Amino acid sequence: MQLIVSQLQNQDPSNPTSASDMNSQLMSYASYSQQVAMNDTLSSLSESMTALSSTVSELYSSVNTISSQLNISA
Template sequence: MSISSISSTSTTTTASTTSSSSTSSSSTLSGDSFLSLLVDQLQNQNPLDPTDSNEMMNQLMSYASYDQQTTTNSTLSDLSSTLSDLSSTVSSIASSLNITA
């Protein structure tokens, strides 16, 4: 896909967005940011040479996979925190009852 039809203001905006995302952390790209970049790509594509439908499907599947992984990571983080709290609670109860493992 050719990007030659993008105006200089769009290129500057996209470049600054990309650089700010890459400097902080690769995991900070939110779902909203991904969709925003996808919409910008669709708006700025060459009408005479549009994005291949297979490529578009791959990008949408990438978003779905990214979203699912983000949700899974959040759930696992919450579970880990809960188990850590439970472990410390059990340890404190066991020490108060003078129970050794």
């Protein structure tokens, strides 16, 4: 956003940016912001899935250990 503000402050008065160009830039910025937010969400989800997978693996290992001690075949 600072880039857009800076561009507005420093544009050539004899050749200002058109409204359609400005709208295009704003839409690009909004799209970029959404992609960054989605990437953060997916990264968080990936970390949660890794932790869940580890927990399930440990639980499965514990159940196998207990069942082998009890001589129960799965």
